Amino acid sequence: MKSDNIDTFIQECKSRGLNITYPRMAIYKILLQYKGHPSAEDIYKQVQKDHPNISLATVYKTLEMLVDNDLVAKVTPLHDIVRYDCNKDFHHHLVCIKCKKITDIENDALNHLPIPENIDKNFKIINYRVQFDGICKECQRA
């Protein structure tokens, strides 16, 4: 199964005209094996163990290339910088993936989602939020 994924990855690279390189293979393998969601630094530390010559800049460049090619997802629901909100009511967000604009949604149905039952019983849920990603009116025109 693991080699399946690597094979698929190689195919995906080839079909996009991307060279198959040592750093790429190493970084992608770590992503496959990693439990949880690593940061660039996490991946760098991990990759260093086997390949100390791979640089942090390469990790960043490779991750960016993987995201651009839709082979890896960036888990930063909103965006890269912290934003603030003085509306402390329970509410959800509509996020434009192009201009990054955030709009609040007040919706009662979303405020009463069933709590999933197949999660670790020992995880104490305090809160949740739903984020809709999409493209706003202005960015659709552009």
Next chain:
Amino acid sequence: MKSDNIDTFIQECKSRGLNITYPRMAIYKILLQYKGHPSAEDIYKQVQKDHPNISLATVYKTLEMLVDNDLVAKVTPLHDIVRYDCNKDFHHHLVCIKCKKITDIENDALNHLPIPENIDKNFKIINYRVQFDGICKECQRA
């Protein structure tokens, strides 16, 4: 209504033994008036227009104090640094607010949420995700 909010804010500060200062008032007013969710930089730019002597460091310190006192919410669903995931399937997240660990949830009910009807019809929704915040088993013990 706006002065209501300011009055409430002043009360909240007093009840917590926080001084009522010019920068605090100015920054909080901007948060009240701001459409969308500003970053620290956004707030700084805005506050500069009326009060060019207020520094960016003060904006950061004030925001941190507001968040610590639960007067303002930080809109950074996961955390402060970008994380990656090579599981591109539709899934949701369980996030420990203490140790920042992220766990995937696969849950069919969550994959079929009703799209809220009271949002801008011109916003094209591409995807959505649900994030549950809470405290994991390990952090509850600590």
Next chain:
DNA sequence: GTGGTTGCAAAAAGTTTGCAGGCTC
């Protein structure tokens, strides 16, 4: 050989911190 990729180092972007001076109560 050609062009895509890498590594290094420097820089940019965002955020935090220490400390002297100033302001609120």
Next chain:
DNA sequence: GAGCCTGCAAACTTTTTGCAACCAC
């Protein structure tokens, strides 16, 4: 007046960039 708060500047963290050398095809 006491102690909290602010401004400045410097430091720190995370990410990006430029460019020469290198490697895959």
